[in-house]
Amino acid sequence: MSYFSDIYHGIKTLLTGMSVTGGYFLRSRKGTITQQYPDNRATLKMFDRFRGEVIMPHDEQNEHACTGCQKCELACPNGSIEIIWDRGIDEDTGKKKKKIDQFVYHLSLCTMCGLCIDVCPTDAIEWGQNFENSVYDRTKLTRVLNEPGSKVRAGIED
Amino acid sequence: MRVSLGITTNIHNWLFSTMNVTMASLVEMVLIALIYLTVFAVLGLFLVLLERRVAAWFQLRIGPNRVGFQGLLQTMADALKLVSKELTGTTRADMFLYNLAPYFVIISALMALAVIPFSYEFQAFDINIGVFFLIAVSSVGVIGILLAGWSSNNKFAMIGAMRSGVQTISYELSIGLSLLTMILLTGSLQLSEIVEVQKNGWLIVQGHIPAVIAFMIYMIAGTAETNRAPFDMVEAESELGAGFHTEYSGMKFAYFFLAEFINMFLIAAIATTIFFGGWLSPFGITESLPWLGIFWFLLKTFVLVFLMMWFRWTFPRLRVDQLLTLEWKYLLPINLVNIVLMALLVWSDLTIKF
Numbered sequence: 436m437s438y439f440s441d442i443y444h445g446i447k448t449l450l451t452g453m454s455v456t457g458g459y460f461l462r463s464r465k466g467t468i469t470q471q472y473p474d475n476r477a478t479l480k481m482f483d484r485f486r487g488e489v490i491m492p493h494d495e496q497n498e499h500a501c502t503g504c505q506k507c508e509l510a511c512p513n514g515s516i517e518i519i520w521d522r523g524i525d526e527d528t529g530k531k532k533k534k535i536d537q538f539v540y541h542l543s544l545c546t547m548c549g550l551c552i553d554v555c556p557t558d559a560i561e562w563g564q565n566f567e568n569s570v571y572d573r574t575k576l577t578r579v580l581n582e583p584g585s586k587v588r589a590g591i592e593d
Numbered sequence: 594m595r596v597s598l599g600i601t602t603n604i605h606n607w608l609f610s611t612m613n614v615t616m617a618s619l620v621e622m623v624l625i626a627l628i629y630l631t632v633f634a635v636l637g638l639f640l641v642l643l644e645r646r647v648a649a650w651f652q653l654r655i656g657p658n659r660v661g662f663q664g665l666l667q668t669m670a671d672a673l674k675l676v677s678k679e680l681t682g683t684t685r686a687d688m689f690l691y692n693l694a695p696y697f698v699i700i701s702a703l704m705a706l707a708v709i710p711f712s713y714e715f716q717a718f719d720i721n722i723g724v725f726f727l728i729a730v731s732s733v734g735v736i737g738i739l740l741a742g743w744s745s746n747n748k749f750a751m752i753g754a755m756r757s758g759v760q761t762i763s764y765e766l767s768i769g770l771s772l773l774t775m776i777l778l779t780g781s782l783q784l785s786e787i788v789e790v791q792k793n794g795w796l797i798v799q800g801h802i803p804a805v806i807a808f809m810i811y812m813i814a815g816t817a818e819t820n821r822a823p824f825d826m827v828e829a830e831s832e833l834g835a836g837f838h839t840e841y842s843g844m845k846f847a848y849f850f851l852a853e854f855i856n857m858f859l860i861a862a863i864a865t866t867i868f869f870g871g872w873l874s875p876f877g878i879t880e881s882l883p884w885l886g887i888f889w890f891l892l893k894t895f896v897l898v899f900l901m902m903w904f905r906w907t908f909p910r911l912r913v914d915q916l917l918t919l920e921w922k923y924l925l926p927i928n929l930v931n932i933v934l935m936a937l938l939v940w941s942d943l944t945i946k947f
Contacts, residue, residue, distance in 0.1 A: 442923065449908065456651050456907040463650040471655070 481564040486547040489516075489540055490563035491580040498588040499581055501559035503535040507551035515544040516551055535581060542568060543576040557591050601715065625717050633706060633855055638668040640854040643895075644902055651906040678843035683746045686840070690744035695841065695848035697737025702855040705730045709862045710784050712872045712886030723784035724776065727863055728769050731818065734852065735761040738820075738827070741849070742837040753836030756913060757827040760817055763920040764824075767814035770928040774807040774935045775800065775867050778944065788871035793946040795870040801945055803935040808868050810924055810931070815860035816901055817916070819853060823908035824916060861897035862890075869893045 459466075470479060481487065493499050503520045517539040525532040538560075552560055560580070570576060604624075608617040642657065642664065649656030657664035682691060708723045710716040720726055735757060742754020778800050779787045790796070797804045817824040828836030838849045865871060870893075872886030879885045911919070938944060 442927075452907045453903060456903065459653060460647075460651050460903075463653050466653050467655055468653050469649075469655040 487565045488563045491560050497585045500557040500591050503533050506554045510550040510554040515541045538580040540578050540580050637851040637854045642668045647902045675847040680843045686746045687744035690740045694737045694741035695845045698734050698852040699848045701733040702852040713883045719785050721783045724782045738837050745840040749833040750837050750839045753827045753833045764814040764817040767924045771807040771811040774932050777935045791870040797868045799944045803931050806931050819856045822905040861894045865893040
């Protein structure tokens with residue numbers, strides 16, 4: 436008698452499937468996932484895990500968290516990051532101390548692997564949400580991430 | 594030739610009063626052919642658009658909405674692009690059959706449309722073997738598909754065409770038998786008469802249980818006939834490229850594409866005529882306005898077309914052996930029992946009539 440129960444179960448499962456897709460059809464106006472990109476440029480918000488570019492956030496006092504340890508430069512598999520560093524006098528202790536001069540980031544080389552961000556001990560660099568990276572001049576893809584005149588935030592190395 | 598409904602009668606009478614009978618019938622035939630070709634080419638294009646929009650809504654997308662208002666001109670633009678494209682072919686293809694195949698498919702689809710009653714006396718060709726004609730002509734299309742696959746000199750196309758042959762020949766049985774079940778109720782093969790009979794209640798109501806079973810079988814077999822998902826082994830994209838029309842381009846490809854959608858409309862239109870009362874309004878609410886018949890007919894047809902699209906975007910594709918199991922082990926025996934059931938029903942006068 437499995438012949439008839441097969442038919443019954445077949446029809447039942449087909450109807451279950453159709454009710455699921457039918458529900459989607461009816462709810463499609465509200466739940467549309469399509470982004471109509473150039474039209475919604477002003478409101479388009481990328482999701483949290485989006486990997487657009489590497490950025491270095493600065494606070495209000497124009498201070499960043501990069502100590503110039505160069506771990507990111509070592510971790511980078513294809514040399515997208517170059518750190519030009521210098522030695523300066525630390526005001527508190529009066530000793531010589533390493534500090535970054537320019538954090539050079541080549542977006543044109545970057546494969547968005549994220550190893551630099553994983554390896555950074557002070558979370559000085561992170562993923563940016565910008566996705567409109569196309570430019571007409573490729574030299575614009577080489578960026579200096581630290582703002583001019585910025586310095587490392589005090590106490591970040593403790 | 595019974596073409597009327599006011600304006601058509603007037604044109605018919607005017608034609609026959611101005612010239613002799615041979616010329617008048619010839620002009621009338623050409624006129625009807627031109628009207629049908631234009632209307633159904635446009636209809637096919639809009640069915641493609643409808644399919645794309647409905648598919649998008651099922652998948653929580655938006656679908657084409659850029660060309661014209663809500664994307665209404667999208668498929669027009671696509672067709673224009675296809676017309677302008679080069680007609681390519683493969684080396685060592687059988688060029689004669691290769692060029693002939695699309696016409697088999699499109700002509701058989703358009704020929705079957707001739708007997709569909711769109712409204713009261715609004716039917717190009719009211720033949721007294723209507724249903725038989727429909728079944729016969731709609732199965733000619735598979736020859737075109739087989740020729741296309743055979744002549745392309747392409748293995749994928751060949752496999753697709755062979756699968757189509759297997760599928761169409763198998764499912765033709767179910768279509769024929771499920772329609773035959775309904776013929777037991779009407780006692781006539783003439784489509785206009787079948788609609789007349791349904792003035793006492795649509796056949797799906799008149800025949801209740803066996804009619805509903807027949808309708809379900811008809812829709813399954815009809816979806817298989819038109820080679821649509823979940824029965825689209827003929828052009829299973831992930832396995833065969835595009836199946837039998839892999840090697841076709843430009844307008845010849847457009848013919849196959851258009852024929853597929855006209856066939857879908859055709860299957861829905863036959864189901865409307867046989868099961869859902871054709872152009873009759875539900876409970877006769879607009880009986881005093883016979884010109885609304887075309888509206889009711891198209892409404893019912895598009896509801897059934899939507900049902901087929903719903904199938905397509907819900908169910909996964911069957912394997913060939915599953916396809917044949919479904920037909921020969923399930924649909925066919927059920928169908929045969931169903932005919933007996935319907936015969937008993939008609940014999941003992943258990944039909945529901947208003």
